[in-house]
Amino acid sequence: MLDPQQLHDQLEQLASSQGISQWDMGATSSTDLSVQVDRGEPRQLKGAQRSAVTVRAWSADGRVGITSSTDLSADGLDLALRGAAEASAFGDLQEPPGLSCRSTEPTEPIERPIREAQPIQEMLSTLLDAERQLLGRHNSISTVPYNGLSERSGERIYLNSLGARRHERLSSSSLYLYARAEQEGRKPRSSGAVRLAHGSAELDVQGCIDEAAELTISHLDYAPIDTGSYTCVFSPDAFLDLIGAFSNIFNARAVLDGLSLSSRESLGQQLAVPFLSLWDDARHPANLGATAFDGEGTPTARLPLIDGGVLSHFLHSEGTARQFGVSPTGHAGMGAKVSVGPDWFEVGATPGAGSGDTSLDRHRADGVVWIDSLSALHAGVKASQGAFSLPFDGWLLKGGERRSIEAATVAGDIRTVLRSIVSLEGEPEVTPDGLCPHVWVEGLAITGEAE
Numbered sequence: 001m002l003d004p005q006q007l008h009d010q011l012e013q014l015a016s017s018q019g020i021s022q023w024d025m026g027a028t029s030s031t032d033l034s035v036q037v038d039r040g041e042p043r044q045l046k047g048a049q050r051s052a053v054t055v056r057a058w059s060a061d062g063r064v065g066i067t068s069s070t071d072l073s074a075d076g077l078d079l080a081l082r083g084a085a086e087a088s089a090f091g092d093l094q095e096p097p098g099l100s101c102r103s104t105e106p107t108e109p110i111e112r113p114i115r116e117a118q119p120i121q122e123m124l125s126t127l128l129d130a131e132r133q134l135l136g137r138h139n140s141i142s143t144v145p146y147n148g149l150s151e152r153s154g155e156r157i158y159l160n161s162l163g164a165r166r167h168e169r170l171s172s173s174s175l176y177l178y179a180r181a182e183q184e185g186r187k188p189r190s191s192g193a194v195r196l197a198h199g200s201a202e203l204d205v206q207g208c209i210d211e212a213a214e215l216t217i218s219h220l221d222y223a224p225i226d227t228g229s230y231t232c233v234f235s236p237d238a239f240l241d242l243i244g245a246f247s248n249i250f251n252a253r254a255v256l257d258g259l260s261l262s263s264r265e266s267l268g269q270q271l272a273v274p275f276l277s278l279w280d281d282a283r284h285p286a287n288l289g290a291t292a293f294d295g296e297g298t299p300t301a302r303l304p305l306i307d308g309g310v311l312s313h314f315l316h317s318e319g320t321a322r323q324f325g326v327s328p329t330g331h332a333g334m335g336a337k338v339s340v341g342p343d344w345f346e347v348g349a350t351p352g353a354g355s356g357d358t359s360l361d362r363h364r365a366d367g368v369v370w371i372d373s374l375s376a377l378h379a380g381v382k383a384s385q386g387a388f389s390l391p392f393d394g395w396l397l398k399g400g401e402r403r404s405i406e407a408a409t410v411a412g413d414i415r416t417v418l419r420s421i422v423s424l425e426g427e428p429e430v431t432p433d434g435l436c437p438h439v440w441v442e443g444l445a446i447t448g449e450a451e
Contacts, residue, residue, distance in 0.1 A: 001155065002029055002072075004167040008159045010074055014081050015057070015161065022058035023081065023161050024099060026295055026334045027051070027072065030154030033117055035124045036147055037131050045120055053077075054334050056097075057084035063091030066335065097338045100318040100328050103164040103297030110283055110290050115171045115199025117151045123200060124149075127175075130209055134179055137213035140220060144212075146178035146192065151200050158297040166293045173200040177212040181220055189222065189404070191215035191373075191393065196288050196432060215372070218395070222404035225369070225396055225448040231422070232369045232410065232444045233362045236429045236436035238392070240345055241374050243278070244433060245381045245388065246414040250280070250305045250313070252320035253340040261386050261415065262311065264324070271311040272418035275353040278306040280315065282330065282343035286430045291343070295334035300343065303329055308350040309418075315340050345434035349424050356423035360440050365397040369446055371410060386413045407449040417441050 007025070015023050029051040036044040053069045055077070065087025069080045127149040134144055151173045158166040178192030193211035197203045234242070246261065249271070254260035272278075282300035283290050293299055296318050304312050316324065317332030317340045333339040349355040362370055371394040380390040389411040395402035423440040 002027065002157050002167065004157045004159060004165045007072070007077070007157065008165050010077055011081065011159060012161070014078050018081060018085060020057050020081065020085055021161065022099065023056060023084070024164070024297070024334075025053065025055045025159045026157070027053045028154060028156045030152055031117070032150065032152050033120050033123065034148060034150035035120060035127050037124070037127050039143065040128060040132065042124055045124060047120065053080060055080040055084045056334070057081060057088055058096075059085070059088040059091065061093070062096050063088045063093060064096050065089070065091055092337075095319060095337075097317070097319045098322070099160050099162055100296040100298045100332075102299060102328055103158070103160055103166075104162050105299055107166070107292045107299045110168070110292050112170065112290065113198050114153070114169055115173070115201070117153060117171075118200050123151065126200070126205060130175070130177060130205055133209050134177055134213055137209075138181065138217050140181040140183050141179050141213070141216060142182050143180050144177055145180050147176060149173075149175050149200060156291075158293060158295070160297060164297045166297050168292055170289070171198055172288045173197050173203055175200075175203050175205060175208050177208055179212050179216040181216050183220060186220070187222075187406070189216065189219040191219055194432060198288065218402070219393065219404040222406045223396075224406045225408050225446060227447045229443055230367070230369045230446050231440065231442045232371050232446075233360075233365070233425065234439045234441065235370070235372045236438065237431050237433070238371045238374050239347065239439045240431055240433045240436050241377060242388070242414065242417070243345060243347070244342070245377050246383055246386065247342050248383050249311070249414075250315050250342065251340050252314040252316045252324060253338075255314065256320060256323060259384050261384070262314070266311050267314070269311055270309055271415070272306055272309040273356070273421045274309040275350050275356050275424070276306060276309055276418065276421055277304065277348055277350045279304050279346040279348075280331070280342050280344065281346050284344055284346065284435065286435060287344040289344070294330045294332045296328065296332040296338065298328040298330040298332065300330035308353060315342060345436070346428070347424070347434065347436040347439070348428055355425075355437075356421065356440070358423070360423040360425055362397060362425060362438060364400045366399055368397045369405070369410075369444075370395045370397055370402060374410075380409075386415050388412060388414065405448070409447045411445045411447065417444070420444075
């Protein structure tokens with residue numbers, strides 16, 4: 001177990017002996033176990049212990065140098081600190097990062113259970129049984145080509161010359177099952193499900209099997225869709241993927257670099273329909289990766305990004321916050337050029353503004369496209385332009401019945417999407433990326449394979 005006080009004392013002494021007055025360090029240590037299977041046989045059993053250390057040191061003229069290591073011994077820290085000090089001679093003087101002014105603020109601890117890992121043979125047995133059950137759900141399900149059960153326990157620390165001593169521990173487990181179904185004369189169809197928990201004993205294995213089977217079977221009776229403009233209902237996963245692909249809207253680093261759809265003047269402007277609000281909440285109880293501080297030691301907190309359809313905040317590191325004249329928000333990753341990114345989105349209705357057209361129900365809809373999952377986000381998104389054209393898996397709804405769409409893409413502009421939302425249907429659902437209801441959007445372009 002990492003001892004932040006001991007490491008801080010060591011670094012303080014080493015920095016003093018080397019004449020370094022400003023420094024910081026981030027470190028992680030983890031133990032990982034994972035298993036994969038293939039048609040009743042083990043395909044991979046893997047265990048690993050990992051540690052990573054990042055040290056930064058500032059020169060007298062404000063330049064910063066950075067080194068990475070895996071050695072947490074006194075000698076390793078000494079070499080890392082010396083390397084960072086030497087590298088600082090080549091640091092950038094135009095926008096050098098600094099130490100976060102909030103890195104020594106008290107943080108509220110996140111209450112979460114720490115689970116002991118199960119023996120790897122028990123994990124293997126669980127996954128083999130899950131695969132067997134899934135293969136038995138339908139005679140067309142031939143394989144489960146992508147599957148895995150993993151456990152991780154770890155801890156992370158952040159220390160700096162201002163006196164910051166951050167430390168937290170966490171454990172997590174994940175299960176994913178992705179089935180492939182084949183029928184003679186038809187294209188293979190695939191779908192899957194994921195479950196997360198603090199430990200593998202708490203995973204909803206049966207729920208994962210049921211969802212993977214139900215989704216895979218639902219795509220067997222597929223048909224082409226006519227190209228045209230449709231009202232679409234996005235699943236929570238799909239909508240959060242779309243928001244995440246355009247998170248540069250909220251990213252202050254991207255704004256400063258000219259890579260964002262937003263500008264400094266965008267704050268306070270209407271971005272979406274008035275009943276939509278969006279928060280970033282690294283501390284949410286449903287977020288298994290919840291963290292109390294970011295890579296610069298800044299405390300995390302629930303941050304409103306869209307409030308009543310209005311862009312209300314950007315995500316900041318210490319450096320971007322300094323340039324905007326605001327406080328860091330807790331969204332930084334450590335580096336010579338510090339990255340900024342979201343943690344865990346929460347999409348919901350603006351308090352007091354309703355949730356749009358409450359008469360809409362995907363289980364009774366007609367002529368509506370239900371988008372369950374998006375693909376090729378790395379290739380089909382032009383983040384700095386706002387445009388997207390993405391293949392998707394989903395269904396065409398007719399008279400309350402759903403029929404799988406053979407192959408199609410959905411295209412549009414994220415700014416138009418946010419202004420064309422007509423309803424937030426149902427209670428928000430927890431996904432690996434956040435919390436979100438089903439989201440109805442009108443007037444999206446669907447291109448079918450028949451064209």
